[in-house]
Amino acid sequence: MIHETPSSGLDPKYIAILISSIIAVLGWLFSSYINTRTFKRNETSKLKDKISSLIESFFDSLEEKIKSRTIKETDLDDLITGKLAIIELHLKHLERKINVQLLPDEHITKVRNDPYDYLNSASGDYRKSLNDLKFNTLELIEENYTEWYFNNATGHYFKKKIKNIFPKNQLN
Amino acid sequence: MISIIKDFSKNPYGRYPSDGEWNGQAFRTKILTPALRSFEKVVVDLTGYNRYGRSFIDEAFGGLIREDGFTKSELDNKLEYVHNDLKSFELLITERIEKAHNDTRNSK
Numbered sequence: 001m002i003h004e005t006p007s008s009g010l011d012p013k014y015i016a017i018l019i020s021s022i023i024a025v026l027g028w029l030f031s032s033y034i035n036t037r038t039f040k041r042n043e044t045s046k047l048k049d050k051i052s053s054l055i056e057s058f059f060d061s062l063e064e065k066i067k068s069r070t071i072k073e074t075d076l077d078d079l080i081t082g083k084l085a086i087i088e089l090h091l092k093h094l095e096r097k098i099n100v101q102l103l104p105d106e107h108i109t110k111v112r113n114d115p116y117d118y119l120n121s122a123s124g125d126y127r128k129s130l131n132d133l134k135f136n137t138l139e140l141i142e143e144n145y146t147e148w149y150f151n152n153a154t155g156h157y158f159k160k161k162i163k164n165i166f167p168k169n170q171l172n
Numbered sequence: 173m174i175s176i177i178k179d180f181s182k183n184p185y186g187r188y189p190s191d192g193e194w195n196g197q198a199f200r201t202k203i204l205t206p207a208l209r210s211f212e213k214v215v216v217d218l219t220g221y222n223r224y225g226r227s228f229i230d231e232a233f234g235g236l237i238r239e240d241g242f243t244k245s246e247l248d249n250k251l252e253y254v255h256n257d258l259k260s261f262e263l264l265i266t267e268r269i270e271k272a273h274n275d276t277r278n279s280k
């Protein structure tokens with residue numbers, strides 16, 4: 001009859017199971033992190049594109065409206081308030097959900113306010129001013145999106161974490 | 173505290189009575205100016221409506237300086253305005269008050 005000798009430590013077979021379980025859990029966690037990150041980025045990119053196209057269509061309608069030159073202040077109110085409210089709500093949605101501010105409030109106020117002043121400008125001037133405002137707005141969105149995108153890149157994220165743990169003066 | 177939606181209208185619109193019943197001039201003359209004359213501090217809550225036109229905002233708030241004789245420093249001390257969802261309206265009010273202040277100063 002063979003008797004098993006009681007071992008003093010854990011059976012190697014159990015250690016192997018334990019290690020492989022830990023590795024599996026870590027793998028799941030990592031892939032879940034990557035998935036969430038990719039999902040977040042795709043969603044942000046989609047919403048950013050939607051906002052950009054809403055802004056383009058907003059400025060196109062604005063140019064069409066101002067072109068008539070006989071437009072009343074309240075006609076401009078109707079166009080600006082309706083379309084801009086939707087754009088601003090989309091921007092707030094992104095800001096709350098993903099913590100990215102594509103357009104600062106000051107710029108939205110400018111878009112809300114400045115087109116009224118173009119009503120009194122000479123016919124060529126309003127088109128230039130409107131185009132400047134349109135492209136400044138679109139550029140600002142792209143700039144802020146790019147900054148957010150690279151600040152949230154995995155490499156940059158880990159670099160930031162490491163920097164927090166070992167500030168520069170501690171490393172030197 | 174004045175809530176535009178509760179104390180005035182759910183659809184404020186336009187500058188003058190010719191634009192509609194719930195215009196900026198009506199809000200200013202019937203609600204905002206009397207409140208500013210009666211109380212030390214007035215807070216206007218714009219939350220609940222997201223389509224205020226510049227004409228309404230300008231007449232209601234800029235008109236305080238242009239028409240009702242308030243000064244910018246008086247308004248800085250007595251008047252506060254909030255929109256909990258869309259902050260650009262708060263900045264627009266600040267801008268219109270500033271503009272009315274500059275226009276009035278330049279015309280003197």
